[in-house]
Amino acid sequence: xxxxxxxxxxASVTIDGELKGKIGRGFLILLGVAPDDTEExxxxxxxxxxxxxxxxxxxxxxxxxLSDVDGELLLVSQFTLYADTSSRRPGFSGAAKPDLxxxxxxxxxxxxxxxxxxxxxxxxxxxxxVYSQ
Numbered sequence: 001x002x003x004x005x006x007x008x009x010x011a012s013v014t015i016d017g018e019l020k021g022k023i024g025r026g027f028l029i030l031l032g033v034a035p036d037d038t039e040e041x042x043x044x045x046x047x048x049x050x051x052x053x054x055x056x057x058x059x060x061x062x063x064x065x066l067s068d069v070d071g072e073l074l075l076v077s078q079f080t081l082y083a084d085t086s087s088r089r090p091g092f093s094g095a096a097k098p099d100l101x102x103x104x105x106x107x108x109x110x111x112x113x114x115x116x117x118x119x120x121x122x123x124x125x126x127x128x129x130v131y132s133q
Contacts, residue, residue: 021120032081
């Protein structure tokens with residue numbers, strides 16, 4: 001499992017011009033799933049990302065977590081995180097097939113929600129436009 005995490009002031013995802021998910025302060029997470037990923041890897045990744053202390057405290061020290069700032073999550077599936085770019089035409093055989101990837105993507109969201117976070121999301125496999133600031 002691979003993730004790109006961006007700390008945002010706000011972020012959103014649209015599909016075919018329709019707003020699918022929107023958050024304020026929090027994390028935009030692009031999540032890729034590999035064929036050998038498991039429920040345990042998924043849980044560990046969710047726990048790790050949700051507990052990162054990367055927000056400034058009152059002394060401008062990076063010391064606060066997502067829960068400390070009442071942050072939100074926007075999760076977007078991103079199979080391209082497993083792209084093979086050794087040629088000019090990327091290959092994606094390193095990404096899990098939907099029958100494995102979708103349940104783990106949904107399980108990741110569930111783990112984050114179990115930790116008390118509001119989780120907005122895109123749509124697995126859709127052509128999504130993501131905005132963040």
